[in-house]
Amino acid sequence: MADFFSQVVNALQLGSIYALVALGYSMVYGIIMLLNFAHGDIIMVGAYATYFAVCQYGLHPLVAVLLAVLISTLLGVLIEKAAYTPLRSAPRLSLLITAIGVSFLLENGAQLLFGADTKSMVKTPLISGTLNLGGVTVSLAAVITIVVSVIAMIALTFLVQKTKLGKAMRAVSEDMGAAQLMGISLNRTISFTFAIGSFLAGIGAVLHVGSYFQASPMMGSMLGLKAFVAAVLGGIGSIPGAMIGGFAIGIVETLVTVAGLSTWKDGVVFAILIVVLLVKPTGILGRPMVEKV
Amino acid sequence: MKQTKRIPMPVRYGINLVLTLALWGVLAAMIASGVITNYWNGVLITIGINVILAVSLNIATGYLGQLPLGHAGFMAVGAYAGGIFMKATPLGALLKAGETGAAVPWIILALLIAGLTAGVFGLIIGIPALRLKGDYLAIITLGFGEIIRVVLTNVDSVLGFKFTYGAAGLKQIPKITSFNLVFLCVALTILIIHMVMKSKHGRAILSIRENQIAAESVGINTTYYKVAAFVLSAVFAGVAGCLYAGYLGSLVPSSFKFMKSIEILVMVVLGGMGSMLGSVIAASVLTVISELLRSVGDYRMVFYALLLVLMMIFRPKGLMGTYDFSMSRLLEKLINRGKAKPVPSAAEGEEAQRDE
Structure with a gap:
C-alpha cells in the first residue's frame, strides 16, 4: 500500500511538470497556431541556470529560482521577437521549420557551451528532506512540485479568464484580424503569451531540477515532445485539458516504468499520441475545428 | 504564329x-587514377546516400x-530490412x-526488399498520418519515427529473437556499397521521381500542395495521391538506408534519431522545397561541409541550426525555390534564339511561369 502510494506521488510529480510545460505549448499554439518546438529547450536553459546559480556561484536557492524563471521568460520573449515575429505572415510550414531550427540551436548551443555530459545536482539538491503523510514518507520535492503546479494552473486560469490581458489573448486566438481591429495590440499580446508560457516553463525547469537533480543539453527535447503529447491529449488550447493531459502522461509513464518496461516508455507515449490523433484529434477538452475555404 | 523548334522527348x-x-565517367576515372582518394571516395558515397534521402523527402515536403x-x-526500416536480408544470403561469402x-x-x-519494406511502413503510417495536416502531421510522423527506433532497440529483448541485436547493433553486414552502385541508385532515383512528377500523377500531387480543396473540387482523389507520394518518399528512403x-x-538504432530526420x-529546406536540383546541391554541399567541419564536431550542428533559422527568415524559398534545371x-532557348518566344504547351506553361 505504501509502495502504491509512493508511485502515485511519483506519477503526480512527473505529471505536474508535464502539465506545466504542456500549458506553455497549448497557449502558444492557441494564439499563433505554432508548434513551438523550442519550448522544451527553454526548460533545459532554465535547468542550467539553476545548476550554475547554485553549484557554480553558490547563490541562495531562492535567488537561483528567481534567476532561472527570469532567464526562461526573457529567452522565450527573445525567441519570439527574433525568430517568429519576422515570419508572422509567412506560411505555417516556414514557421514550424524555424521553431525546429531554434530548438536545435538551443540544444547544440548548450552542448557547445556546457558540454554534452549531464550536470548532476545530487550533492547540492535544491529541495531536500522528506515529509510524513499519514505514515507514508514522501519527498518534500514531490509535494512542492505538485502544490506549485496546481497553484500556477489556478493563477493562469484566473489570468486568462478574468483579466484584460487574458481577454485580449482569447480574442487574438479567436481571430487575429478582428482582434486588431478592436484595438488590441497584436505584438504585445503575442509577446505576453510567450512570456507567460516561458515563465511556466521556467517554473517547470526549477521543479524538474528539484525533483530529478540533473541538467543536460538534450533533456528538453524529449520532455517538450511528451508535454506536447499531453497538450494534444487534453485538447490543444485548453488550460484544464493541458493539466489533465499532463497528469495522464505522468501516470502512464510511471505505470510503464513500474511494469519494468522503462525502455519502452517513449514508445508508449507516442503510441498514445497516435491513438488520440486518430480517434479524437481535438483531444479530451478541445474544441472541434472548422475548416474555412 | 511562327512555330519554334522543340526537342522531342526521346532526345x-x-x-x-x-x-x-x-x-x-569523369568521377570513375578520377577514382581509378587515384585523383579522388579512398577517403573522398567514401565522402562521395555518403553524398550519394544523402542525395537519395533529400530528394525522397522532397517528394513529401x-x-x-x-x-x-x-x-x-x-x-532505419530500409537499413535493417536490407541488412538482415543481406546477412541471411550468401552475399558475404560471394563478395x-x-x-x-x-x-x-x-x-x-x-x-x-529494403525499398518495399520501407514502402509498406510508409503505407501503414501514411494512411492514418495523412488524415491530419501541418503540425499534427509533423508530430505524428515524429512519433512513428521514434516508435520505430524504440522497437528496433528493444524488440530482441522482448521476443527473444536474434534479429536487430538491440542497442548493441547489427554487425557484419556484407559491404555491398560501392561508388558505382550508389551512382546508379542516385541516377535511377532521380529519373523515377522526375518521371513521376512530370506525369499526370505528379501534377495531381502538386495541385494538392497548391490548394487541397481546389484539387479535390476538380476531382483529384487527394487521399490516394497523398498516400502515394508519402509511400514513394518512404521507398527511396528505404533504398538509401540499405545503401x-x-x-x-553495421547498424545501431541510435543513428536514426530525430536528429537525423x-x-x-x-538539406531539403536549404535547397528549396520542391526543387530536385536544390536538394541535390544542398545534400552535396552540406555533406562536404560537415566532412570539413568534422574536426570541430559540435559547431556543425549549431551551424546547421543557425542556417535553418536564417534561411527561413531571409529566404524561405531556399536557394533554388522551386526552380529545376533542364538541359x-x-x-x-539556344536553338530558338532570335525567334519568337516558344508557345508554351500545357505542360510547359507552369515551368515557364516558375522560371520568372
Whole structure:
C-alpha cells in the first residue's frame, strides 16, 4: 500500500511538470497556431541556470529560482521577437521549420557551451528532506512540485479568464484580424503569451531540477515532445485539458516504468499520441475545428 | 504564329543520359587514377546516400507540401530490412570470393526488399498520418519515427529473437556499397521521381500542395495521391538506408534519431522545397561541409541550426525555390534564339511561369 502510494506521488510529480510545460505549448499554439518546438529547450536553459546559480556561484536557492524563471521568460520573449515575429505572415510550414531550427540551436548551443555530459545536482539538491503523510514518507520535492503546479494552473486560469490581458489573448486566438481591429495590440499580446508560457516553463525547469537533480543539453527535447503529447491529449488550447493531459502522461509513464518496461516508455507515449490523433484529434477538452475555404 | 523548334522527348532523355554517363565517367576515372582518394571516395558515397534521402523527402515536403519528421525512421526500416536480408544470403561469402557477378542479383534483391519494406511502413503510417495536416502531421510522423527506433532497440529483448541485436547493433553486414552502385541508385532515383512528377500523377500531387480543396473540387482523389507520394518518399528512403547499411557494415538504432530526420530536412529546406536540383546541391554541399567541419564536431550542428533559422527568415524559398534545371530547355532557348518566344504547351506553361 505504501509502495502504491509512493508511485502515485511519483506519477503526480512527473505529471505536474508535464502539465506545466504542456500549458506553455497549448497557449502558444492557441494564439499563433505554432508548434513551438523550442519550448522544451527553454526548460533545459532554465535547468542550467539553476545548476550554475547554485553549484557554480553558490547563490541562495531562492535567488537561483528567481534567476532561472527570469532567464526562461526573457529567452522565450527573445525567441519570439527574433525568430517568429519576422515570419508572422509567412506560411505555417516556414514557421514550424524555424521553431525546429531554434530548438536545435538551443540544444547544440548548450552542448557547445556546457558540454554534452549531464550536470548532476545530487550533492547540492535544491529541495531536500522528506515529509510524513499519514505514515507514508514522501519527498518534500514531490509535494512542492505538485502544490506549485496546481497553484500556477489556478493563477493562469484566473489570468486568462478574468483579466484584460487574458481577454485580449482569447480574442487574438479567436481571430487575429478582428482582434486588431478592436484595438488590441497584436505584438504585445503575442509577446505576453510567450512570456507567460516561458515563465511556466521556467517554473517547470526549477521543479524538474528539484525533483530529478540533473541538467543536460538534450533533456528538453524529449520532455517538450511528451508535454506536447499531453497538450494534444487534453485538447490543444485548453488550460484544464493541458493539466489533465499532463497528469495522464505522468501516470502512464510511471505505470510503464513500474511494469519494468522503462525502455519502452517513449514508445508508449507516442503510441498514445497516435491513438488520440486518430480517434479524437481535438483531444479530451478541445474544441472541434472548422475548416474555412 | 511562327512555330519554334522543340526537342522531342526521346532526345531529351538521351541528352540527360549522355550527361549522366559523362559525369560517371569523369568521377570513375578520377577514382581509378587515384585523383579522388579512398577517403573522398567514401565522402562521395555518403553524398550519394544523402542525395537519395533529400530528394525522397522532397517528394513529401516540397511536392506534397507536408512536413513529415520521421524520415530517419523509414531509412532505419530500409537499413535493417536490407541488412538482415543481406546477412541471411550468401552475399558475404560471394563478395569475399570476389565473385561480383554472382552477387549482383542478391544486391538488387536486397535494395528492392529494403525499398518495399520501407514502402509498406510508409503505407501503414501514411494512411492514418495523412488524415491530419501541418503540425499534427509533423508530430505524428515524429512519433512513428521514434516508435520505430524504440522497437528496433528493444524488440530482441522482448521476443527473444536474434534479429536487430538491440542497442548493441547489427554487425557484419556484407559491404555491398560501392561508388558505382550508389551512382546508379542516385541516377535511377532521380529519373523515377522526375518521371513521376512530370506525369499526370505528379501534377495531381502538386495541385494538392497548391490548394487541397481546389484539387479535390476538380476531382483529384487527394487521399490516394497523398498516400502515394508519402509511400514513394518512404521507398527511396528505404533504398538509401540499405545503401547506408551496406556502406558501414553495421547498424545501431541510435543513428536514426530525430536528429537525423532534421539533418535531411535541412538539406531539403536549404535547397528549396520542391526543387530536385536544390536538394541535390544542398545534400552535396552540406555533406562536404560537415566532412570539413568534422574536426570541430559540435559547431556543425549549431551551424546547421543557425542556417535553418536564417534561411527561413531571409529566404524561405531556399536557394533554388522551386526552380529545376533542364538541359533540354536551355538547348531549346539556344536553338530558338532570335525567334519568337516558344508557345508554351500545357505542360510547359507552369515551368515557364516558375522560371520568372
